[in-house]
Amino acid sequence: MKMMFPKTFRFVAAALLSAACAGLSLPAAASGDVLRLDKAPLQFDNASLQNGAKLFVNYCLNCHSASYVRYNRLQQIGLTDPQIRDNLLFTADKVGDLMKIALRREDAKQWFGAAPPDLSLIARARSGEFGTGADWIYTYLRQFYRDDSRPTGWNNTVFPNVGMPNVLWTLQGQQAAHFVEKTDAHGVAAKHLEKLEIVQPGTLSKEEFDEEVADLVSFIAWMGEPAQEMRQQIGLYVLAVLAVLAVLSYMLKRAFWKDVH
Numbered sequence: 600m601k602m603m604f605p606k607t608f609r610f611v612a613a614a615l616l617s618a619a620c621a622g623l624s625l626p627a628a629a630s631g632d633v634l635r636l637d638k639a640p641l642q643f644d645n646a647s648l649q650n651g652a653k654l655f656v657n658y659c660l661n662c663h664s665a666s667y668v669r670y671n672r673l674q675q676i677g678l679t680d681p682q683i684r685d686n687l688l689f690t691a692d693k694v695g696d697l698m699k700i701a702l703r704r705e706d707a708k709q710w711f712g713a714a715p716p717d718l719s720l721i722a723r724a725r726s727g728e729f730g731t732g733a734d735w736i737y738t739y740l741r742q743f744y745r746d747d748s749r750p751t752g753w754n755n756t757v758f759p760n761v762g763m764p765n766v767l768w769t770l771q772g773q774q775a776a777h778f779v780e781k782t783d784a785h786g787v788a789a790k791h792l793e794k795l796e797i798v799q800p801g802t803l804s805k806e807e808f809d810e811e812v813a814d815l816v817s818f819i820a821w822m823g824e825p826a827q828e829m830r831q832q833i834g835l836y837v838l839a840v841l842a843v844l845a846v847l848s849y850m851l852k853r854a855f856w857k858d859v860h
Contacts, residue, residue, distance in 0.1 A: 634757065636730040639737035641817045643828060645677035651818025652676065654811060656687045658766045659718060662707065665698040667719035668822050675825055711762040722820040733820045740767060740812050744776040744795055756792050771808045772801030 642648075652673055655665075670683050671694045678687075683694050690700055707714040716724075725732030739757040743765035746754035751764035756776060765771070775798045778790040803811065821827070 634729045636734040636738045636757075637741075639731070639733040639816050639820075640813045641733055641820055642813065643817060643821060647814045647817050648676040648821055649678060650811070651814040651816070651821075652678070652687060654815040655718075655818050656689060659815075660690060660698065660700060661766075662700070662702055662711075662715040662763075663718045664700045665719045665822055666717050668698050668825070670694045670696060670698060672825055676821070713762055715763070718819055718822070720823050722816075722823045732823075733816050736819060737812060737816045740815070741771070741809065742795065743768070743771075744774040745798070746776075756795070767808075767812070768801065770801045770803045770811060772797045773799040 670688060670691060671680065673683055673687070674680070680694050688694065690698070702715075704714040722732035722736060725735040727735070729735070735757070739755060742756040743753050744756065745752060748754075749760065751762070753764045753768075754776070755761045755763075755765075774795045776795055777793045779793045780788050781791050782788045797805070801808065824830075
């Protein structure tokens with residue numbers, strides 16, 4: 600799917616909309632804590648991206664759309680049209696369709712308090728002073744814990760009081776958060792996260808779950824710029840050509856100035 604230049608404005612608008620819907624300001628990990636993000640171990644090989652695509656379609660594409668990506672774009676990560684149609688095409692009729700969902704924004708806002716953002720550019724939109732957008736998503740998806748005071752029964756240490764439930768809980772299990780109250784130099788008491796503890800195991804071990812989330816985040820980051828691998832390859836070729844031209848220019852300069860004293 601080639602993006603035409605006139606759509607640049609639409610991409611920028613989508614990023615701003617995603618930021619507005621998701622509350623782009625990055626909250627502290629807990630009251631009084633500084634947000635610390637884990638480095639996302641991104642892998643852009645086909646196996647990781649295909650697994651990430653499977654997780655995205657099964658766990659994310661129910662509430663979130665990726666409306667600037669077409670299903671046939673997944674051919675770029677090694678999938679054929681029949682594979683896409685048989686395994687991933689749940690919300691569309693043709694492999695050339697956009698990755699949209701049936702959920703209406705009005706209903707989503709009423710049910711969740713805010714419409715879930717489009718995830719096409721979320722990895723870019725979430726970049727900030729604490730780390731990359733991929734780091735934010737990777738940490739966020741692994742930091743849900745049970746909280747009976749919330750409407751969904753879930754809370755998150757990276758995004759406190761978020762409206763999204765933990766959609767990956769069957770894989771991860773259920774975590775409990777342990778907080779301690781500390782007083783700062785000004786005598787203000789605040790709760791600080793001490794640890795997260797698995798109280799009900801899921802179907803995956805912690806290491807296996809982290810690998811699955813890494814694949815999912817890799818796919819989300821890839822969606823934000825599917826041509827990034829080609830861009831990087833072209834960049835290497837350009838640098839190589841410039842290096843050759845620099846040598847030739849230097850040799851030409853020496854030939855012109857060899858008789859000048």
